[in-house]
Amino acid sequence: MKTFIRLFTLILTLPVFSQTDGDDIVIGKYRKLYSSVTNEDRTLLVWLPRSYSDSVLSYPVVYLLYGQNTSECLLPTITACDLLSASGAIPEMIIVGVASAERYRDYSSIADGYVENTVKFFTDELFPFIESNYRTKNYRVVIGPQAGAVFSFYTLLKHPGLFNAYILDNPFVWQNRELLYRMATSTLSDTKSINRFLFIKDEKESRPESLETAGQFSEWLKTNTPEGFRFHYCLQEPSGYFVPPVPAKEGLQKLFERYALPADLKVEKVEDIIEYYQKTGNEFGSEFNVPEHVLTMESDILMEAGKFNEQAELLLYMLSIYPHSLNALLRMGDLKRMQGEYQTAIAYYDKFLDIMPTDAIAIRNRRNGIEKYISESLVYTLEKDIQSIGIDKAVRNFKRAKDSGDNKLTCEENDLNTLGYTLLNRQMNAESIKVFKLALDIYPESANLYDSLGETYMKIGDNRNAIINYEKSLDLNPANNNARGMLEKLKK
Secondary structure, eight states: OOSSGGGGGOOOOSOOOOOOTTOOOOOOEEEEEEETTTTEEEEEEEEOOTTGGGOOOOEEEEEEETTTOIIIIIHHHHHHHHHHHHTTSSOOOEEEEEOOSSHHHHHHOOTTSTHHHHHHHIIIIIHHHHHHHSOEEEEEEEEEOTHHHHHHHHHHHHOTTSOSEEEEEOOOOGGGHHHHHHHHHHHHHTOSBOOOEEEEEEETTSOHHHHHHHHHHHHHHTTTOOBTOEEEEEEEOOOSOSSOOOOHHHHHHHHTTTTSOOTTOOOSSHHHHHHHHHHHHHHHTSOOOOOHHHHHHHHHHHHHTTOHHHHHHHHHHHHHHOTTOHHHHHHHHHHHHHTTOHHHHHHHHHHHHHHOOSSOHHHHHHHHHHHHHHHHBHHHHHHHHHHHHOHHHHHHHHHHHHHOTTOOOBOOHHHHHHHHHHHHHTTOHHHHHHHHHHHHHHOTTOHHHHHHHHHHHHHTTOHHHHHHHHHHHHHHOTTOHHHHHHHHHHHO
């Protein structure tokens, strides 16, 4: 039975922190930007995705209006972006919380034209500031709660180049309700094609006239949707909050519902994944990074399928774009250990431990276990001899050395079991079987070794001997459910 391969399934998704007593809890940075357009200082709250500091990648940007409302707007948006991107459901994105100066003046003053000053602030000052100070892609999402929804919807109609996607509260409110509806139906009637996404959320207990207008707009769009325009209207049960929560999670999930790697996509090599995200980016009119989580999961699938060369290529690509990826470093270490490239494995484990020195007992044990195996185990000598002089001479030398009174090296059952699997994974099937048989000569009562030999025979298609060895394992250990399950499968 395998004793270490299953450790591949460890997936690390938490960022690494180093804290001391009394440190502040920090989720981003305040930035100050003087606006000559509005003649005032503007406050920004900038949050960077997990991989930002450890990569050279660029990222789409979420512009969150009412960004100064940390509990109502900023934190829910950060949580949505962080957790959804960590699972590969959406791309990693920078969040720019734009604090309101005079929210109704800036966002709702459509009739008197002041809202155009806010547009100019975004185009002439805010966008250049963010894009010169951070690595950004040419893809912008605006999240507009409250009065910010009015401004955001207005820009979709009058300045559609500002943003690619709009996630809004109901914009049909107060004095702008009828004005925006007329603007929307007129503008979109004249628009044949536009690659934009609009998500509007409301609650059933909102003002009746606002709900009615949003419903009318939704119905109107069903027969008047421009080509390429995606729209989703979400009418929810009351949240119970005085200020409804910002619809970041729902909107982002809907926006990127076709972003995640499909479960039925057969991945043979890393180029298949890269190609998928290139095509997906083309649909959005941008380029998106391949998510680290997706690469991690597909690496494990390739490993389980025994496609170790393809797995290595994927992991090397992963490290080229995420050079501090703990998942990639761990898996490269495990892969090289399994392939017998022990010094290379140690180097990958050391890189892992340099980044994450604490809470890494399992990785430290693997690293130290290799050094112990090389310096103390007679099985390591056997492994080297198999490569240099062949299995039969290597076994004879091993037995001779083991029985020698001068031998100070160890001969652990687990080392022999691991070597058997290492040889099997190198397609050295005959050598693998002989190592397992050698191990059983030394440990004849080991149910685990019989299980391993049964698995080896099964993988090479010798079902008769697989059944014999699984049955022996089960006789020695009636609680071995793995052997019982394999026997049921083989006898069918």
